[in-house]
Amino acid sequence: MPETAHALLADGTTVRIRPGGPADHDAVLRLYEGMSPEHLRLRFFVASHRSAEQAAARVSGRAVPGSSRSVRPGGAGYRALLAEHGGHLVGIAEYETANPDSPDTGTVTAEISLAVNDHWHHRGVGTLLLEHLVSAARAAGVTAFTADALAENHEVLKVFADLGLSTARRFDGAVVQCVVQLAPSDSYLASVELRGRTADVASLRPLLRPESVVVIGAGRKPGSVGRAVLRNLCTGSFTGRLFAVNPNAAAVLGVHAHPDLTSLPQVPELAVLAVPAAQVPVVAEECGKLGVAALLTVSAGLDAAQARALLDTCRTHGMRLVGPNCLGLANTEPDVRLDATFAAAHPAPGTAGVAVQSGGVGIALLSGLARLGVGVSSFVSLGDKYDVSGNDLLQWWECDGRTDLALLHLESFGNPRAFARTARRVTRRMPILTVDAGRTEAGRAAAASHTSAAATATMTRQALFRQAGITATRSAGELLEAAALLHSQPLPAGTRVAVVTNAGGAGVLTADACAEAGLSLPPLGTDLIDEVLAVLPQGATATNPVDATAAVSEEQLRACVRLLAASSRVDAVLVALVPTAVAAATGDALVRSLTRPHPRPRSSGGTPLPDRHRGRPVAAVLLDQDLPVRLLPAEEGTVPAYADPQAAARALAHAAARARWLAQPTGTVPDLDGVDPARAHAAVEAYLDRHPEGGWLGPRECAELLDAYGIRQLPWAWAETEDDAVLAAERLKGPDGLVVLKAHWPGLLHKSQEHALHLDLRGDAQVRAAYRDFEVRFGHLMTGVVVQPLAPRGVELFAGVVQDEIFGPLVLFGHGGTATEVLADHAARLAPLTDHDVHALITSPRCAPLLFGSGGGGGGGPVDLEGIEQLLLRLSQLASDLPQLAEADLNPVLARPERITALDVRVRILPRRAQDPYLRQLRRLRGRP
Template identity: 30%
Template sequence: MENYPAEWEADVVLRDGGTAHLRPIVPADAEALSKMHEAQSPESVYLRFFAPLPRLPKRDLDRFVTVDYRDRVAMIMLVGSDIIGVGRFDKISATSAEVAFNIADAHQGRGIGSILLEHLAAAARDLGIRKFTAEVLPQNRPMLQVFQAAGYEVSRGFDDGVVAVNFDIDPTARSIEVQASREHRAEALSVRTVLHPTSVVVIGASRKRKSTGHLLIRNITSAKFTGDLWVVHPEADQIAGVQAYPSLGDLPGKADLAVIAVPAESATEVVQECAAHGVKAVLVISSGFAETGDEGAELQRRMVATSRAYGMRVVGPNSFGLVNEAADVSLNASLAPFLPDSGSLGLFSQSGALGTALLSAAKNRGLGISTFVSAGNRADMSGNDVLQYWEEDPDTKTVGLYLESIGNPRKFSRIARRVSRVKPIIVIKSDLTGRELPPGHIVRTSSLAPNTLDQVLGQAGVIRADTIHQLFDLAQVFSTQSLPAGRRVGVIGNSAAMATLLVQRSRSEGLHVEAEPVSLHPEVDAERFRTELDAMYARDDIDSVIVTFTPSAGAEEAEIAAHLSEAAARSQKTTVACFLGIHGVKDELTTYLTDDEGARVSRTVPSYVGPEDAVWALARATDYSRWRAADHGRFLEIEDLDDKGVRSIIESALSDARPGTPVRLERSDTRALLSCYGIEVLPYITAASVEEGLAAAEEIGYPVALKAVTNVLRHRMELGGVRLNIDSPEELREDFTAIQRIIRQVIGDSDPLVDVQTMAPHGVPCVIRAGEDPLLGPLLSFSLAGDTTELLGDVSHRVAPLTDREAGDMIKSIKASPRLFGYRGLPPMNIDPLGNVLERLSVLVERHPQIRELVIHPMVATETEGHVLSARIDLLLDPTRIDSTRRLLS
């Protein structure tokens, strides 16, 4: 259909965890809309139309389903082919529209109105509309609540028996917070539906013992699943001792979770059958989808679209399975024939093979898990979804993720930023830019350096591990120990060489070894070791303890281990150990205590094969503890941000733009746009001749700087494109002529232009970039100006929005930052103006995704203030931000 805005389509998660499909209305929806209307109660019809209307007249029906997607917009929400909600707006002025909703009676209370409002508001903003109005009957409290609870500043008026509602639809801090909270609750609940089934059906199992389906059934039964387990098979009476039924319609009840192991080409048909029989979620073990090529990708797309349209979540395809060790569930719907014990570690893996390795490593180290999810091709349920669940799950204390790709890194960062404040997140990921993907993973790519997302993860408090080995080294600390209170470490053992190695390694990892290490005789007896342990734990200048013991003719290792576990448990200081022959979380280093409520609890000291592993894990746990305890600052709250002015400049510049083609903003418009956000560019006048240059200098006042108006030479002092500290007409005449000559030689411009600019005070020139990255969304970068910085990649990156603390950390984190703080006797510069500009730009690019790239080059930091000397802005007509101001499954 002409002008149909396909980009407005979305799959969404409802308040109860179910899914639905949202899209713009089309004329072919007339019959479904009429069906929905006729199923409504008389009261619902009256609240929507202010009159009894048992059937929609054809004229009205045609008008409702025929819109132009500009002045008249309508969106519907569907489950299957049934419309369960409608939202629409009609333009009443250039910047305002009247909005209305109608939610099916059978689906009231599922949050449909709130989601429709978010999507309508996003579409309206795309069309230049900034305000919604609505007329609502006073008794229609649910609809009034939708407006009030959305987080906008709503004004009401009462006239002629109707409540008139008005509100601006620009996102506010409150509306963004409300949206994130609703998204979190809905997605957490949708994952809970998958991980806490009360009934499971396996589809596609054969009677062959070595088949995938047969193995799945055996694993589910051996784990003693607490719910009902059924099998669908057209011929067998039972498989692996479990009752089989010919079809889903023959089951004795509804299945919460369907485990599918059928060929890929049959999967969509099976999913449709699951939808018809009320299945809530599907786990697709089968392969043969996107990992095999375009044909498989299309099969995968159809299967997922069908599942979401009927309210079901999909794990997989090409999944290794999922596990929930909770006592009231006990589900092993995976291909793993063995499981770790129940514990507090949540594991997520995209790779099936690596999923096996993760479970095996956890079991070998004695680490218990709470849940395990293998996403396979990650066609629907992702690590972001499972993080939402783990944030609420009381059984999960630590999160471990193996990620082959991140489909929505901005959302991951946003969620992780919140989860990391209460639970540590450890991530293994080799390539984070989207350029090196395993088969079956379809994500956007970023041109940024590979370390960019490392910095973004660090901003969110996420801990990066390079290997599975490191993930579990760190998980051992988090699963058994309290967080380190500080960086001060004590070292004790019966090997002087090992003690020296531990001290050196600790210092290289950023830990502080201020207390003299206690190096006992190799054949020390148990009582002496115990006395020294107690003395070390009693010290106030030690936050964590590293203990090493090498067996000898002296004390028995088991005796020392018992003393250590008891002393560590009593002190509650973070402790790691290196005991030969003990690797992981083992009984030998476990003691049992009675807690305040009289319950018997275990306390274990984790042991490592080598000192490097122990120190690395302790150092990363300490870094995380300090991040979690730190004040992360506050987001910018400034009244002088003129978003209307910014929108006007952007819309004017993009009025004739072509989709996908960047538009360079005129320099005068760039200055005006930055001024809307309180950022002023140092005055300059562009001159085409020496005479104009002299006049400009007289107007501005000497001393001045001259800069070539061409990207090739503009910041290249070494190529003669910049001349500084010109304090006389004679000097200006000479330098102006020289720059014009160089421009003609380098780029062949017969009419070269030169900027005459106020000379900034002496300081440190810096470069600030902000804009929309295809993978990460609104991103900021900071560095010092100069070739050395560019060659060495000494650049810091953060995603927007930034707090004041994050802006400051961004500046301090580059390796060349000492130049800003008094390096080698230089005066320290005032970095507050730099931080303020970073904060303002983070809000700017967060609110205006059309800004593809904004570059301030340079901004000079001086001892007292900062000066923006030059800036450029590139715009893009059709930005497609992954994590936008509307909730959707991506």
């Protein structure tokens, strides 16, 4: 864990977690001396001042009173973590191992103790400290905590029991001995996430449901940002108390103005900062000292020092922060009516939650939602996103009781792994839509390996969206198109679409758009065709698209759509309409056929059809409408209408993808046998001891890592002389007597490009000639050669990992060989992979049919699919266990029916530290001093 972190308590209060040290003696002593005799007795089993002195001495490393023993803070086997608020110590947690110097037996236990200020009980201080202590202990190799507590100390026993870790109790008279296993688990992660969500939502209340707001920098001059925010608060009928700070005005927009913060009649919960950048840190500090709970900073142009000062102030005083450089925020709840934005119009109330980084995109989305009639529950312009992020807003919408649709525009991710976990949970309750911004980035310039060349920022981001179930669109317009359908219609069960039109050309355009979007137009079947033709004018055709002809009436079109929507042969219906001069009904009448109740149609035998159409979406394509998309009011709900068939097809494809994701089980990360993380860690640490800056591993070191995770390689031998190469070739040659020689030197990556590879070598003479060729060309570089038998024929695949510093490890899979980058046939998922992620990886590349026996496969049948699954799962765990693994490149991987074998392996190691996914802490500024 980092040396210092800020995190949220259960009630949303921010505390600072840091290690204890020599300077903390007096503060720790004051903590214990301020405790009641009863709490002292529960902590030490006796109410003794001496016990408090001993505890303070232990934290500070001083000699324990009455003893010559002292403990070095942070030394071997001991750690103390302190929780502070406003510079005051509110809690302490410690552990000390009983045998820090004993040989590693695989089990290391540590005794823990916990104390919380009497006035801070029931706010989650102890639980938060224990979570951070667990993280620190795991990093130090501790596997279990032990603690003794009085049986009557129900509160501390409940803290242990509710952690989410496996806890055992043993009663010994009046004392309970607890043993807490520190092994990570899904239940612990779920418990941490639940506590984090509770704390996060509580901390956002002063931002989104404040009872009082002050605008600092509300000027008298029209056009100023502060004045615009104040105007929207006034005209939006904010239900709480509203204040303004302006030393040069008595009133602004009818709101009494105060010369400074200290002149306010009460401490406001939310302060809006609309002052020049240079004043922001000073004003923020004044707000913090006054007791303001949250800041909305619309000011822009802060430099690095000002940014750091702003965030440090917010952390010190426990204020949540939106911005800076943002449009503002709004909450349309009737009992709040908060519009603290400088947008030109108030957001319409509704059920869509919106969070954006770009103010311009925010205005566009608000305008689009208003045109659709959807409206927003809450809107937050995140701006430079120093603190509050999209992850925070997802958790708010999950709990606010109003939001049923989440719209995001995020240009960066502070903690993608936490975002992904939250999104996976939230998107099962409501659709989450985002704009995939920045798709045209060049990716990794001068990429060293095939893996890093393939792993662009776009691929990484899209992997996050796919695995989290997020609907990713390419523009704000496409996002609104998808939102219109997801808001108004049920999800389709599949991708089969029936197209109905009153003009053949419009039907063709719509059919093409469906095919391009990945949808299908299935044949309708003889019975359904007969029923459809029976309700349409003479001359109609029903081969899908259904051409109802220009003579179709409102009633006929309604009956046709009803029949198709009730059929099990299709999953959705798209109705493409154009105005014609010969229509039996006006254009408006045809549109009404989609928005008015449909009389229940009868089968050809006269039996009423079951009312099943409600489970299938219906959408319209109105080629003459001006707006790209609108929602047509219907008797029950609304029907989306699109001006462009491609927009309608895209929206349906997004809905089908969401339905497919929801239908999948959650997925689990399988347990693997034959995995030895300790061996892998030892190999990596040994390499970094020799190469502190990191680098590319040699063949032996690569083999050591792969062996530790049970990843099969083609047999090989290392040779540093010509004679060694000949002996190795004789030993390794296969039934055909052929071998391969590969030159090696540190940093060599692409052997084919360097012509550092000789294939099809038979006999001593050819092996010697190949070795001498390498010596002539690479003698000044070469450290040796790798000798392998010539591999049999099979499907050449590519598997690799890139460790992204923000997103974590990304596993890639696809077509391999020398042309892997040219073909660019790769799929990617973020680790750790679940069983469903692995299935998606294997089936997504274009080469997937080869693996199932189509068009070859090194034996004519399917390759060893279970072997591919194991390879990818083991790569995933290798990368998850080793943050130092910067990239791994297995290319080619030979896939045959009997086994999967890596033929060539490259691994790069960097000196990196692991990030604990279980640790609750507020985000830090990246790239700031």
